[in-house]
Amino acid sequence: MTISRRQILGGAGLLAATAALNGCAGFSGGGNNDGGDGGENTLSFTTWGSPAEEEGFRRGIEAFEAANSGVRVELDLVPYEQIFTNIDAQLQANTAPDLFRVDYGTIGAYSSQDQLLDLSSYFDAAAGEEFLPAMWQAIQFDGKPFGVPHQTDTSAIVYRTDLLGDAGITDIPDSLDSAWTWDEFRAVAEQLRASLPDELYPFVYNWQLGGSPRWLSWLFQAGGRLFNEDLSGSAIESDAGTKALAFTQAFFTDDLVPPNSSVKSSTYADDAFSAGTTAMAFVGNFVLPSLDADITDFEWSATYLPQDERGASDLGGNALVATKNARNPELAAEFLRFMTQPEQMSDFCARAMELPTLKSLVGTDLDYQTRPDIAGIFVDQATTLQPSDVEQLTSPAMASINPALSDQLEAAFTQGQPVEETLANIAAAVDQATG
Amino acid sequence: MAADTSTREETARDVTPSLPATTYTTRAGRTSRTGRSTLASYGFLGPNLILLGVFLFLPLGWALLISFQESSGFGATGWVGLDNYQRLVSDPTFWQSSLNTAVFTLITVPLSLALGLGLAVLMNSVLPGRKLFRTLIYLPMVISGVATALMGVLLFDESTGIINKLLRESGFPGLPWQSQGTAAFVSIILVTLWIRVGFNMVIYLAGLQGISPELYEAAKLDGATSWQQFRFLTVPLVGPSTFFLLIMDVIYSFQVFDTIFVMTAGGPGRSTSVLVTYAYENGFVTRDQSYAAAIGIVIFLITLIFTAIQWRGNRSRDTAG
Numbered sequence: 001m002t003i004s005r006r007q008i009l010g011g012a013g014l015l016a017a018t019a020a021l022n023g024c025a026g027f028s029g030g031g032n033n034d035g036g037d038g039g040e041n042t043l044s045f046t047t048w049g050s051p052a053e054e055e056g057f058r059r060g061i062e063a064f065e066a067a068n069s070g071v072r073v074e075l076d077l078v079p080y081e082q083i084f085t086n087i088d089a090q091l092q093a094n095t096a097p098d099l100f101r102v103d104y105g106t107i108g109a110y111s112s113q114d115q116l117l118d119l120s121s122y123f124d125a126a127a128g129e130e131f132l133p134a135m136w137q138a139i140q141f142d143g144k145p146f147g148v149p150h151q152t153d154t155s156a157i158v159y160r161t162d163l164l165g166d167a168g169i170t171d172i173p174d175s176l177d178s179a180w181t182w183d184e185f186r187a188v189a190e191q192l193r194a195s196l197p198d199e200l201y202p203f204v205y206n207w208q209l210g211g212s213p214r215w216l217s218w219l220f221q222a223g224g225r226l227f228n229e230d231l232s233g234s235a236i237e238s239d240a241g242t243k244a245l246a247f248t249q250a251f252f253t254d255d256l257v258p259p260n261s262s263v264k265s266s267t268y269a270d271d272a273f274s275a276g277t278t279a280m281a282f283v284g285n286f287v288l289p290s291l292d293a294d295i296t297d298f299e300w301s302a303t304y305l306p307q308d309e310r311g312a313s314d315l316g317g318n319a320l321v322a323t324k325n326a327r328n329p330e331l332a333a334e335f336l337r338f339m340t341q342p343e344q345m346s347d348f349c350a351r352a353m354e355l356p357t358l359k360s361l362v363g364t365d366l367d368y369q370t371r372p373d374i375a376g377i378f379v380d381q382a383t384t385l386q387p388s389d390v391e392q393l394t395s396p397a398m399a400s401i402n403p404a405l406s407d408q409l410e411a412a413f414t415q416g417q418p419v420e421e422t423l424a425n426i427a428a429a430v431d432q433a434t435g
Numbered sequence: 436m437a438a439d440t441s442t443r444e445e446t447a448r449d450v451t452p453s454l455p456a457t458t459y460t461t462r463a464g465r466t467s468r469t470g471r472s473t474l475a476s477y478g479f480l481g482p483n484l485i486l487l488g489v490f491l492f493l494p495l496g497w498a499l500l501i502s503f504q505e506s507s508g509f510g511a512t513g514w515v516g517l518d519n520y521q522r523l524v525s526d527p528t529f530w531q532s533s534l535n536t537a538v539f540t541l542i543t544v545p546l547s548l549a550l551g552l553g554l555a556v557l558m559n560s561v562l563p564g565r566k567l568f569r570t571l572i573y574l575p576m577v578i579s580g581v582a583t584a585l586m587g588v589l590l591f592d593e594s595t596g597i598i599n600k601l602l603r604e605s606g607f608p609g610l611p612w613q614s615q616g617t618a619a620f621v622s623i624i625l626v627t628l629w630i631r632v633g634f635n636m637v638i639y640l641a642g643l644q645g646i647s648p649e650l651y652e653a654a655k656l657d658g659a660t661s662w663q664q665f666r667f668l669t670v671p672l673v674g675p676s677t678f679f680l681l682i683m684d685v686i687y688s689f690q691v692f693d694t695i696f697v698m699t700a701g702g703p704g705r706s707t708s709v710l711v712t713y714a715y716e717n718g719f720v721t722r723d724q725s726y727a728a729a730i731g732i733v734i735f736l737i738t739l740i741f742t743a744i745q746w747r748g749n750r751s752r753d754t755a756g
Contacts, residue, residue: 085719091509109722113509199594199603209700260593260613264702267592277594399508403721407528407705414614414703 040328042072043335044097046087048080049352052289052370056348064338071331081209091115091323098326099335102147103318104138105213108396110321111141117322119145122333131340134390135357139319141396148336149357151349152317153284154382155206155214158291158374161299163279167195172303176380179304179311182221182247189256192279201258203280205251206269208261212406213393214282214314215263218244220389223309226401226430227392234430237423240309245412245419252413262413263406273300284316285378288353289370302374304381311384315393317354355382397433404429495735502729508722519729529730531705532713539620539709540688543627547684548677550628551635556669558636559643569640573633580630584697587626591698616706619699623707626694631687635680642676643669678749682742689738710734 049057054077061073076097078086084106090096091110102110110116123145128136135149164172169188173179180188192202207214216226224240227233251257258272273281274294282305283291291300305313320339322332338344342360349356350366355378368375392398408425411417502519504511523529554572558565575583590597591612599609612622646669654664670677692711695701701708701716710730718727 088509088719088722109508113507115509199609258594259611259615260703262614262703264700264704265613266588266697266700267594272594275595400721403716410702411704 041070041331042074043099043326043328043332044074044076045099045335046076046078046083046097047101048078048083049101050286050289052352053286053348053354056351059351060339060344060348063344064335067338068331068334073335094325096323096325098328098332099320099322101150101318102321104149104152104315104390104394105398105402107139107147107319107321108141108394109399111139111146112396115324116146117324117326117329117332119147119322119333119336122330122337123148127337130359131357132359132362134315134385134387135317137387138315138390138394139321147319147321148340150318150320150340151345151352151354152315152357152382153286153354154313154316154378154385155217155282155284156302156305156313156374156377156381157203157280158273158283158300158302159280160276161301163192163196163200163298167192167279172301174303176304176311176384180306182306182308185306186247189251189280190254193254193256196279199277201261201278202256203251203282204257204261204269204272204278205248205282206284207263207409208265208268210402210406212263212402212409213398215244215248215405215409216389216393217305217312217314218248220312220386221306221308221310222247225388225392226426227395227397227434231391231395231397231434233434234427236430237427241423242419243308245422249412249419253416259414262410264410264414284314285353285355285375286316288374292370302371302377304377305384307384311381312386312389313381313384315385315390317357355379395434397430400433401426401429498728498731501725502732504725506723506725508724511725515725519726522726523729523733528705528708528713529710532708532710535620535705535707536689536691536709539624539627539691540685542624543631543688544681544684546624547628547631547635548680550632551680552639552670552673552677554632554636555639555643556665559640569636572636575630576633580693581697583630584626584694587622587629587694587698591622591626613699614703616703619703619707623695623698626698627688627691630694631684635684638676638680639673642673646672678745682745685741685745686738689734 045057045061047053047057057075061075064073065071083100084102087096087100096115107116128145131149132152135152136145139145139147139149159172164170169191189202196202205214219226219236219241222240222244224238224244225235228235252259252262258277260267261269261272268287269281270283270287270291272278273283274291276298305311320336322329322336326332339348340358342358345356345358346361346364346366348354349361350368353368353370353375356362356366362379366375405426408417408422408429411425412419412422501511503514503516505513505515505518558569558572562568588596591599593599593609593611593613596612599612602609611618613619650668650672651664654668659667690711691709692715695707695709695712696715699707701712711734714727714730714734717730718724
């Protein structure tokens with residue numbers, strides 16, 4: 001058989017076209033409108049996750065599929081750094097997954113833009129009652145639930161026992177009531193500074209890589225607010241705001257934190273701690289499994305966040321949401337309900353070192369599989385979060401305030417921008433976002 | 436080749452005067468041949484034109500449209516005319532990012548050209564193990580940009596990076612690679628040069644290998660020193676390569692993103708923020724895609740104008756080369 005030049009060219013053209021079309025398919029992700037990959041009984045679910053969280057999600061999905069014959073959940077794991085860029089593009093192209101995971105600070109950006117499934121008809125008031133009030137509030141917009149609070153997490157301080165011991169710091173708080181005051185914390189940091197070599201630092205704070213809202217814990221501890229009472233404008237230009245910013249700016253000017261650990265740093269706080277470059281670190285409980293695995297050459301433990309006018313902590317954790325155009329809204333809502341059942345939630349939280357959002361699980365001893373000795377510190381710390389903090393942290397305006405907050409804190413920490421000017425700029429961003 | 440063919444055709448026509456019917460047949464055949472040849476040309480061009488249209492011209496036109504609209508984060512919500520462009524004019528961060536982009540381009544382009552040419556001359560000589568060195572120098576270009584930038588982080592991290600560790604071990608203080616603007620900028624430039632020099636070297640090597648050795652022999656006979664040979668023979672004769680690389684390097688510098696995004700995220704402050712990182716930040720963090728599209732259009736126009744000027748200035752060289 002002889003093949004003509006035309007046949008070869010035709011074949012090559014066909015192959016090129018197929019390759020090009022396959023290339024296009026790579027961008028579509030787990031589309032929900034193609035109807036060709038399982039249809040009504042298939043759910044696509046996009047999330048990020050640590051290895052422990054991935055294991056938790058896989059177990060939950062297996063249990064859901066076992067309980068619902070013929071149903072399939074396709075899990076799409078993507079890195080945290082790119083999940084929302086992908087989801088935004090997919091929502092615009094109408095190829096978004098049926099379900100995805102979103103943090104409480106970002107959910108408002110989707111719910112306020114009518115991108116999520118309103119769960120009012122699937123979760124009544126009684127269902128909402130089962131969750132901690134602050135958590136149930138976090139997933140609401142305009143009085144309607146747009147997701148389920150799947151887990152929460154918060155920050156506490158982890159510390160190297162050897163370096164604190166060498167600096168003569170032995171009085172470390174072992175209860176929320178005895179947590180260090182700001183002055184005591186500052187004294188501890190200075191004591192460490194005096195005893196550590198130049199290349200090591202007393203502590204590192206976890207406000208890097210999108211973590212700038214964690215700075216608000218200092219503002220709340222000082223008794224301040226970012227928004228005014230009705231969330232219609234800013235309230236950061238206050239004595240509390242000035243105190244919180246001046247206190248945190250001094251971390252950098254007084255060499256208490258690594259100079260490259262500001263909000264725009266590309267290194268996470270827990271990475272700096274596990275690399276052994278700081279004596280203490282503010283970290284979320286979700287990093288405990290990786291700290292436990294990575295740190296082999298020193299002993300470490302944990303204590304509570306410092307407090308000023310009151311205790312406060314950040315609102316970590318994530319909700320699970322369904323997109324507005326989910327192929328099968330009933331099945332999507334059923335999956336959300338299933339994943340927040342006590343059995344599923346306790347298994348996930350125990351595995352991933354995270355905190356439950358169901359009232360029935362608060363106060364029960366979860367079978368934490370990593371460092372159960374310090375897990376209770378994070379559980380207690382989470383109780384310092386107040387509803388007034390939650391309503392500010394979950395405001396839809398936060399999505400556009402966060403970049404400005406990050407810019408301004410960076411300018412204050414690394415460029416020496418004065419406190420008053422920084423607060424005025426943050427206030428302007430808040431007013432613009434709420435106005 | 437084309438001239439030869441037409442000469443042969445003319446000769447054939449002179450020798451055999453054709454009847455009108457024959458002429459008609461011949462013309463139809465020629466038209467049909469021309470048509471087939473045009474069809475074949477489009478057949479070859481077609482796949483490229485489709486890919487360019489779908490993945491370049493369509494998004495470009497779309498970005499232009501979006502830049503005249505207001506964005507809600509999930510699609511445009513209405514026309515705003517030139518508002519986004521007016522906002523650019525009064526946006527200090529845009530100007531800071533533009534300045535950084537210009538400085539970055541002015542430093543990286545000449546340096547990468549000079550280093551590329553220097554390495555090419557070295558690798559073109561009788562250097563032991565030059566094949567290995569060529570591969571090693573080209574390697575960063577082959578690896579993904581993000582991976583190379585992550586290696587940059589391993590090298591330049593202020594607390595845990597290899598360079599600061601070496602400095603401290605040698606008794607010097609570590610350098611503020613992430614906490615001080617100039618040092619951060621320098622770290623970005625060093626990693627960019629590391630990535631780009633290999634590509635420049637390969638293009639220059641190709642250019643050098645096209646230069647006849649007889650020219651150098653003649654120059655030596657005339658008493659030219661090594662430097663004079665380099666300055667008055669090598670540099671002018673690799674002119675077409677320099678022209679190509681200049682355009683490619685300027686476009687690359689204007690579009691730099693992954694290295695900066697991974698290594699400094701534009702910080703500290705705004706000291707390493709460039710136009711593309713600022714466009715990304717607006718498009719995917721603030722979710723103001725219309726404003727990001729306006730920045731993208733500005734980058735496109737600047738690059739287009741520069742390339743047009745270069746093309747015009749070097750037209751004679753390009754056609755001669």
